[in-house]
Amino acid sequence: MAIVLGDNRYGKAENRLVRVDRDGDEHRITDLTVSVSLSGDLSDTHLTGANDKVLATDTQKNTVFAFARDGIGEIEDFGLRLARHFVRTQESIHAARVRIEEHPWQRLTVDGKPAHHSFARSGIGSRTATVTCDGDQAWVLGGVRELTVLNSTGSEFWGFPRDEYTTLAETKDRVLATTVSATWRFSGTAVDWAAAQETALAALLDAFGGTHSLSLQQTLYAMGQRVLAEVPEIAEIRLSLPNKHHFLVDLAPFGADNPGEVFHAADRPYGLIEGTVLRDDAPPAGPAWS
Numbered sequence: 001m002a003i004v005l006g007d008n009r010y011g012k013a014e015n016r017l018v019r020v021d022r023d024g025d026e027h028r029i030t031d032l033t034v035s036v037s038l039s040g041d042l043s044d045t046h047l048t049g050a051n052d053k054v055l056a057t058d059t060q061k062n063t064v065f066a067f068a069r070d071g072i073g074e075i076e077d078f079g080l081r082l083a084r085h086f087v088r089t090q091e092s093i094h095a096a097r098v099r100i101e102e103h104p105w106q107r108l109t110v111d112g113k114p115a116h117h118s119f120a121r122s123g124i125g126s127r128t129a130t131v132t133c134d135g136d137q138a139w140v141l142g143g144v145r146e147l148t149v150l151n152s153t154g155s156e157f158w159g160f161p162r163d164e165y166t167t168l169a170e171t172k173d174r175v176l177a178t179t180v181s182a183t184w185r186f187s188g189t190a191v192d193w194a195a196a197q198e199t200a201l202a203a204l205l206d207a208f209g210g211t212h213s214l215s216l217q218q219t220l221y222a223m224g225q226r227v228l229a230e231v232p233e234i235a236e237i238r239l240s241l242p243n244k245h246h247f248l249v250d251l252a253p254f255g256a257d258n259p260g261e262v263f264h265a266a267d268r269p270y271g272l273i274e275g276t277v278l279r280d281d282a283p284p285a286g287p288a289w290s
C-alpha cells in the first residue's frame with residue numbers, strides 16, 4: 001500500500017474588488033468578489049515543500065487588481081483574461097478557474113435626478129461567472145444567485161403519496177417563494193455576455209411569475225426551459241431552488257379566521273429542489289462544472 005497525493009488546487013479566494021469608472025463627474029461602480037483557483041504540476045510543494053512551481057496566492061490577488069486597472073468589462077471577459085493569463089504565463093499551471101460574483105448597486109435619485117456618484121446596494125440577485133481554462137480551451141458558466149422571488153397565489157401542491165408520516169395538507173392555493181441560484185453553461189466563448197445575462201434573467205423571472213405551479217419542480221423545469229428557449233448560446237442550466245415555506249397561521253385561538261392573509265415565513269427547514277435542464281445535443285461540458 002502506498003499513500004499518494006490526489007487532486008489538488010490552490011488560489012486566492014474572495015478577492016473583494018471595487019472599480020470606479022469615471023466619466024467626468026459621472027461615476028459607475030463595479031463591485032466584484034473574485035476567486036482564483038489553479039492546478040497543475042504542484043506535487044513538489046505538497047511532497048517536499050519546494051515552492052519553485054507555486055505562483056503565490058498573494059501574486060494571484062495582485063494580478064486580479066492589476067488587471068482591473070485596464071477596465072473590467074463583462075465579468076465573463078474579465079474571467080477569461082485572468083484565467084488565460086495564469087495558464088499562459090506559468091509553465092507549472094495547467095488549469096485555472098476564476099469565479100466572479102458581481103454585487104449589484106443602483107444609482108440613487110437625488111433632488112429628483114439620477115445621482116452622479118451615489119449608489120445603494122440593490123436587492124435583486126448577483127450575477128456570477130466561472131471561467132475554466134486549460135490553456136487551449138476555455139469554458140464559461142454564467143448565472144445568478146440570491147434572487148428571491150415570490151408568487152402570492154398561482155401555486156398548488158397536491159396528489160402526493162400519503163403514508164403514516166404524512167401530515168401535509170393538500171393545497172390548491174399557496175404562497176410559492178424561493179431564492180434562485182442558477183448556473184448556465186455557454187456552448188462557446190463568442191457571446192454577447194451582457195445581452196445573454198439580461199435575457200436569461202428576464203426568462204427566469206417571466207417563467208417563475210408566469211407559470212401556474214403544481215410543484216416547485218414543475219416551476220424549475222419551466223424556468224430552465226425558458227432560458228434555453230431564449231438564449232441559444234446556453235447549452236445547459238442548473239437550478240437550485242429552496243422552497244421558502246409560508247405557513248398559514250392558525251388564528252382560531254384568537255377568535256379570528258385567516259382567509260389566506262397571515263403567514264409565518266419559516267426559514268428552516270426548507271425543501272431544496274434542484275435540477276438540470278439541457279439541450280440533448282449540448283456540446284460536452286469538459287471541466288466546466290468540476
Ligand SMILES: O=c1[nH]c(=O)c2[nH]c(=O)[nH]c2[nH]1
Pocket residue numbers: 157168214215216217243271
Ligand atoms: O413544490 C413542492 N414540491 C415538493 O416536493 C414538496 N414537498 C413538500 O412538502 N412541499 C412541496 N412543494
